Amino acid sequence: MHAMRLYLINPSNSLVSIVKVKESRWNRYRVWKPLSLMVLAGLTPPEWEISIVDENLGAPDYPAMPRPDLVGITAFTSQANRAYEVATHFRRLGVPVVIGGIHATMCLDEVMERVDSVVTGEAEGIWPQVLEDFRQGSLKRRYDGGLAEINDVPFARHDLLATGYAFGAIQTTRGCPLNCSFCSVTGFNGTHYRQRPIPDVVREFQLIREKHVLVVDDNLIGTRPEHIARAKNLFHAMAQANLRKEWIAQATINFGDDEELLALAAKAGCSGVFIGFESPAPEGLRELGKKFNLLKGRDFRASVRRIQRHNIQVAGSFIIGLDIDEPGIGKRIAEVAREYGMDNLNVLFLTPLPGTRLWDQMKSEGRIALDAFPEDWKYYTLTFPVARYKHLSLDGIIQEMISCDRDFYSMPRILRRVWGNFWRRGKPLITLVSSLSYKSNLRLNCKAYADFKRQRGNRHDYVSGV
Numbered sequence: 001m002h003a004m005r006l007y008l009i010n011p012s013n014s015l016v017s018i019v020k021v022k023e024s025r026w027n028r029y030r031v032w033k034p035l036s037l038m039v040l041a042g043l044t045p046p047e048w049e050i051s052i053v054d055e056n057l058g059a060p061d062y063p064a065m066p067r068p069d070l071v072g073i074t075a076f077t078s079q080a081n082r083a084y085e086v087a088t089h090f091r092r093l094g095v096p097v098v099i100g101g102i103h104a105t106m107c108l109d110e111v112m113e114r115v116d117s118v119v120t121g122e123a124e125g126i127w128p129q130v131l132e133d134f135r136q137g138s139l140k141r142r143y144d145g146g147l148a149e150i151n152d153v154p155f156a157r158h159d160l161l162a163t164g165y166a167f168g169a170i171q172t173t174r175g176c177p178l179n180c181s182f183c184s185v186t187g188f189n190g191t192h193y194r195q196r197p198i199p200d201v202v203r204e205f206q207l208i209r210e211k212h213v214l215v216v217d218d219n220l221i222g223t224r225p226e227h228i229a230r231a232k233n234l235f236h237a238m239a240q241a242n243l244r245k246e247w248i249a250q251a252t253i254n255f256g257d258d259e260e261l262l263a264l265a266a267k268a269g270c271s272g273v274f275i276g277f278e279s280p281a282p283e284g285l286r287e288l289g290k291k292f293n294l295l296k297g298r299d300f301r302a303s304v305r306r307i308q309r310h311n312i313q314v315a316g317s318f319i320i321g322l323d324i325d326e327p328g329i330g331k332r333i334a335e336v337a338r339e340y341g342m343d344n345l346n347v348l349f350l351t352p353l354p355g356t357r358l359w360d361q362m363k364s365e366g367r368i369a370l371d372a373f374p375e376d377w378k379y380y381t382l383t384f385p386v387a388r389y390k391h392l393s394l395d396g397i398i399q400e401m402i403s404c405d406r407d408f409y410s411m412p413r414i415l416r417r418v419w420g421n422f423w424r425r426g427k428p429l430i431t432l433v434s435s436l437s438y439k440s441n442l443r444l445n446c447k448a449y450a451d452f453k454r455q456r457g458n459r460h461d462y463v464s465g466v
């Protein structure tokens with residue numbers, strides 16, 4: 001039996017700034033590995049010869065590549081268009097194409113029309129069956145993996161994408177009980193916080209070649225006391241294993257509540273944490289359903305400080321375009337981010353992603369402005385205003401975003417943060433590099449907004465202005 005050739009493809013979206021490596025060399029540090037495909041490869045039996053193609057490193061010359069037997073494509077919503085282009089190319093050659101991942105799960109009918117087979121949900125329980133059916137010549141149109149048994153998550157194939165990335169990637173938990181209105185995670189990975197066995201995580205860390213690692217968990221520490229206890233055990237085991245890795249992760253603000261947790265995280269190699277603050281106003285947090293951040297007596301500045309004292313950088317994310325947001329929100333966010341003492345700030349437009357509560361709400365209110373699907377999915381990167389916002393026009397919301405970024409990433413403010421970091425004996429160089437990366441993208445973003453307005457602007461207005 002000859003080895004079967006499988007291509008696993010991560011389609012790119014040229015509107016996503018991380019892929020603009022030529023325009024800004026800092027972006028090189030922000031191209032992340034497509035872990036879904038590395039996990040899928042880990043589930044694939046040895047008789048398959050696997051190539052992972054990450055278009056974020058540059059789209060290959062497909063016609064010049066050997067013809068595969070089967071193609072698997074992953075796609076976030078923002079990658080759907082390119083996924084269909086790639087699928088069309090291979091289907092014309094007579095190669096069957098399977099798509100899976102979040103977009104396929106949330107927009108099943110649309111995807112079904114464009115490929116041979118669709119896998120919804122998590123792949124662990126179903127992918128070997130898909131491959132077996134293909135071998136038998138009986139590939140089905142649709143499979144559903146549902147939620148995987150967490151112990152079935154295999155080691156990702158870290159050997160397959162060996163070069164070109166600053167960071168390796170790993171996942172230690174799945175699911176989130178919080179179900180914020182704008183987020184797809186609870187809908188896709190469920191409310192139950194599933195935790196991989198600690199020895200597996202430690203062993204997999206050892207397989208990663210890069211010194212720096214992105215832990216992709218939506219919330220590495222969880223929200224309940226038993227989750228925090230597990231995180232402590234994990235960090236302890238990682239420190240014991242002497243991994244010699246530096247890693248960054250996402251967490252909720254309660255990360256800053258527990259000194260023991262922070263000390264263990266730092267000992268295990270944590271160098272930065274990404275926290276969703278979402279809105280400077282309590283009413284904003286209520287609107288988004290992010291009640292977790294509303295804990296009475298919570299002092300964000302003190303929490304950020306406590307984290308930084310352990311030499312862990314804090315990047316915060318906010319959303320612009322909530323119903324309560326009025327002109328001036330951009331400056332307000334930059335001001336609050338400074339008050340909290342954040343090292344980096346990432347602000348995104350409120351975006352109705354399919355499968356979220358926000359999608360249902362905005363759709364029923366006729367507020368999804370960019371709805372020529374699938375073409376318009378390419379703007380669902382959270383970096384374009386795709387909806388009709390309550391008090392902010394298209395021009396208005398773009399201006400708010402620009403003023404926020406210009407304020408937070410002005411050169412004097414960057415230098416002040418770098419200096420502060422130096423005195424804290426933190427990592428001034430990392431602050432500088434990441435700030436310059438954000439700053440250099442501001443210029444690219446302004447150009448992207450201008451193109452966006454030219455192409456799609458006429459479909460917009462804001463709710464109070466309609």
Ligand code: B12
Pocket residue numbers: 010012013016032033034035036037039040072073074075076077078079098099100101102103106119121122123124127148171182183184185189216217218348353354380381382
């Ligand atoms: C890491 C991450 C990133 C990394 C991406 C690295 C990469 N290329 O994979 C970075 C930081 C670059 C990123 C960027 C963005 N991200 Co992101 N990201 C995540 C995160 C936190 C984890 C993804 C992950 O690696 N999971 C681990 C793997 C193992 O799970 P998985 O991807 O779900 O794959 C499983 C199944 O889906 C399935 N599967 C997946 N693909 C395929 C393919 C086939 C053929 C089959 C059979 C099965 C299958 O099998 C896998 C194993 O079970 C998720 C949240 C989440 N929990 O998924 C958000 C998430 C995917 N991101 C999201 C968004 C919105 C974005 C951005 C658009 C905006 C932004 N600024 O964050 C950008 C756009 C990037 C682009 N190129 O267009 C949304 C996507 C929602 C949607 N409907 O598309 C999510 C769900 C978060 C959210 N808040 O809702 N992201």
Ligand code: SF4
Pocket residue numbers: 176177178179180183184185186218219276290
């Ligand atoms: S935004 Fe974060 S906390 Fe809220 S549902 Fe998504 S993963 Fe959970």
